[in-house]
Amino acid sequence: MDDPLIQGLETAVAAQPDNVELRLHLARLLVDAGRGGDAVPHVATALQQRPDDPAARELMAQALGTPPAAAGAEPPVPPVPPAPPAPPARQRQREGFDWSAAETDLGDVVPAMFVDGQGENATPAFDVDREHLTLADVGGMREVKRRLNAAFLAPMRNPELRRTYAKSLRGGLLLYGPPGCGKTFVARALAGELGAGFMTVSLADVLDMYIGQSEKNVHEIFETARTNAPVLLFLDEVDAIGHKRSRTSSDGIRNAVNQLLLELDSVGDDNEGVFVLAATNHPWDVDPALRRPGRLDRTLLVLPPDAEAREAIWTHHLRGRPIQGIDVRRLVKASDGYTGADIAHVVDSAAELALLDAAESGELRLIAQADVERALAEVRPSIGPWFETAKNVALFANEGGSYDELLAYLRKTRRL
Amino acid sequence: MTAERARHLLDLGRHAEALDLLRPVLAADPDDVDAHALRAVAHLGLDQHTEALAAADETVARRPDVEWGHRLRAQALSGLRRHPEAMSAAAEAISVDPDNWATHAQFALCAAQLPEHRRAALAAAERAASISPTEPDAHFAVGYVASHLALHELSDTAYRRTIALDPGHVAARHNLAVAGRLGVDLSRRAHALAGVLGDDPGQGAARANLERVAVAAMVRVHLSVVAALLVTTAVSAAAGAPARVAVLAACLAGVVLGAVLLARRLPVGVLVLARAQLTRTPFVIALALVAVLTLLATLWVGLVPYGHWFGLRVLRPLGLLNVVLLVWSVVRAGSAD
Structure with a gap:
């Protein structure tokens, strides 16, 4: 039977895992109660936060030195692996505590704080969701659905037709339009429609990653997608992730865009089941290289709801x-x-x-x-400023007709 | 880490989002100098100059020995049109870091607003360019100050150098496009501005200048109609019906041909802007009405016997209307500048 005080402290520690004092107090009680094995993970966690705390070190020594409680009275102590070769006596004497032996002892008890990502069981850094939405859940937006069907769904569902028309699955689709018009919702619905996982990469994720190792982390996103295929990789706010390189002073962003180009190219060649969809409110800020054939080469305007x-x-x-x-x-x-x-x-x-x-x-x-x-x-419609800029794009940046759809809409709604 | 993210957001032009990130940083550590400076940058990007000045003041109060804070103060004060104070702040930046091109360039941009300091501004801009000859913004400062001093050749050269160093330098391309008198080469200006707007659709100044180009094109067409009326009236007073009709036809053909040729030389978007202004800009509406009246008068003069009497009678009110339009256009140009 557990001591009620220990039970109470265990609950408190679970509620406040960062409270080192509380954790050490619990560990001390456990050691005093002859449950050194139970105390070890707590002391180890405390030592992770306060590696130089002499009291914690001493407590660890006591916990490790405590003989296991009688069988049946307490939960079994995890098996101790064979001891590693002992370090030279002089070193052991100097350190006062055999850390390598302790680490070996703790190996099965305390999970590693960091992994190098090379292991087979490395946890992906990005969540892959399963979507239950389908395009039937998207109200209206018939034109968007029709285009999604033509660009993505029909070729994917009809391999024979795809072969007949020599339609390639290479390349991704760029959804653009004013903010708040449901681009992300449409992307989720598309993932559900495909029966694929949904993996979203947002600006916040990418900005966190820029610190020092942007290329590696962009690669990691795509690796996670490949591992979890079939998956719809949704690059939200792609104007931030793939900002025009000529307009940024940040090496991090430039490197990330370069890596993104590389990954998009390899998605078409090496990977089955990774579908890339991107969304932006500012397609004119996306690096032109990202919109070349085989990359985000098809665009779809998502307009205010009909x-x-x-x-x-x-x-x-x-x-x-x-x-x-x-x-x-x-x-x-x-x-x-x-x-x-x-x-x-x-x-x-x-x-x-x-x-x-x-x-x-x-x-x-x-x-x-x-x-x-x-x-x-x-409440006035929020899309006014967007259309002001969009007008300039449709009138003066419509090279190759990439904004014809927008131009037609502006004309139809007499915004020009 | 958060400050670094805010810096990236600012680099992406996402000023409001950067501010959202910086708020908790400053709440946690009100003495975070970098966060204050970045907040000033964000407010400057949002044209919130009072808030930018407050943030720059906080930066300078904590680190008066760093030039950035002084430069941010200068930018905010310039935005508030407090040019003498802006110049002082920029001078402070130079005293803190005299070997930094940015401090001299900032001083030049501030001093250029004050006519009596423009020579000093030019010297500062040239100093910036000499400290860092590969820095596009240093040459941009030279171009900017030179244009204020009406040193058009120097200004053009400096802007061209800026563009050579940074082909995406939107401000230099814009300023080079609008250099010189508006009417000199409408087509060149229109295409250059359209290019700027195509690269950076958020450039409000380029859009406004393209609208001015569109108005200038319409004024040209209008003037050609006025010329047609004058010629038709003069000929109809001295010649018979066949000659009068022939001259009328020639004049109208000239007007149409001129308008078509002009339209073909302009980017299509400018024509769309012109059409849009026909329904919403009072000056353009008035211009169009006067042009239509002038055209009707021309037709009357050319087609009706003794029409020149009518022509001579309407010349005075039409002339008056044109003078009113001229004054109006000058006032508009003045307020746009």
């Missing part, structure tokens, strides 16, 4: 809220040009209005159409 998509978005965001008499169709009509993120913001603002009213009147009431319309009048 009426069908807006209806799905309104319904999604209003679901689960206390609402009454909401005319979604009217909202759909009034929210032309709003992104999914804008609509979410409008619903939040409407909820705030109702909440404020309830707080002031002391009477709980549901979110009404008037609240949503008032919020809609207050």
Whole structure:
């Protein structure tokens, strides 16, 4: 039976794993209770944080020197591997404590803090998710779905047709468009549709990696993808990861872009089942080399949601809220040009209005159409600045027709 | 680590995100000089000059011996149009680090705003370029100051050198494109600015200047219509109907041909900008209305017997309208500068 104090301390240590004092106290109690084997991992963890703490070292010596408790009374102590050859007596005397023996003893007890990534069981640095979304879950956006089908799904699902039309699976797809229009959602749905894993690499991940070893880490991303194939590798905000090299002063970014080019080239040659999809709000900031054939050579404009998509978005965001008499169709009509993120913001603002009213009147009431319309009048579409820049791109940077789709949309919506 | 990430974000032009990163850094350590300096850079990138100045002040207060803080102060003060103070801050940067080209270049850019200090500005810019002859921004400073001193040849040379060292130097390409008088070579200017905007679509100045090019093109067409009216009126007073109609046809053909040739020499995007302005810029709307009136008057003069009497009568009000347009365009140009 465990001592209640030890039990309590074990719970406390589990809750505060970084509290060295607490951990050492627990270890001391364990040693005193004759459970040196149980104390060892705690002292080892404490020593990782305070390697020079004499009390911890002494406690470790005691813990290791404590004979195991009687069989049956305590959990079995892990088997001790054969002792390594003893160091010369003089050295042992000088150090006072046989660290190599201790390490050997701890080998099975305390997991290694760091791994070199060479081992077979090296944990991938990036998560690979399994997506349950499919394109059927994406409301509206028919043109996007049609293009995704033509670029990705149809050739992948019909190898015969692919061979007939000599359609290569090389190259990736670049989704671009104003922020908040569902590029990431579409990418996830595509991964689900393919039945592939979904691995997303965002700006934050990449910036962390730039410190010193950017190329190696970009390589690691692709290696993880290859190991986990079939996988859809989604490069979010690719304008940051693959920024125009001519416009950056950072060697880290330049090297990362070079490595990205190399990896994209090899994805087509050496790897089955790694599909590269990238997204950006600023395709004009992406290094042109990344958009050459065989790399991110196909582009797809993801526009603000159409009426069908807006209806799905309104319904999604209003679901689960206390609402009454909401005319979604009217909202759909009034929210032309709003992104999914804008609509979410409008619903939040409407909820705030109702909440404020309830707080002031002391009477709980549901979110009404008037609240949503008032919020809609207050929240303006966020895509204006994006289209201002996009206009310049469509008019003056449309070499090779890469922004024809954008130009057509701007003309259609009379934004030009 | 976080400061390094913020630096990368700034390099990518993501100023707001960099600020978000720096806030907790400064909350944890209010004496982090680098974080203050980076915050100043981020605010400068967002055109938030008051906040940039505050951050630069914090930097200088903690490390007055580092030139960067003084330079950031100078940039923020320039943004606030406090040019004499900006110049002093830049001078402080030079005194802290006299062998650094950036301090001299900053002084030059600040002093160029004050006419009485432009010669000193030029000397500082040239000093920057001599300290670091391979640094594009040092040559850019020379070009910038020289253009303020109307030393067009020197300015052009310096900008060209900047571009030679850094072909992607958008500011140098832009300034080289707009150097000289607007009307001299509309097509060259339009293509150069279109190239700048194609490379950096966020360049508001290039866009504004392209819109000015579009307006200048429309003014040219308008002037050709005015010329057609004058010629038709003059000929109709002295010649019979066949000659009058022939001259009218020739004038109209000249107007159309001139407009088509001009349009073909301009990037297509400029024509789109011109069309957009026809519906939303009051000056351009007025210009178009006057041009249409002038064209109708020309047709009347050319096609109606004794039309020149009408022509002579309308010349005065049309002339007045054109004078009004001229003054308006000068005022617009002044406010744009």
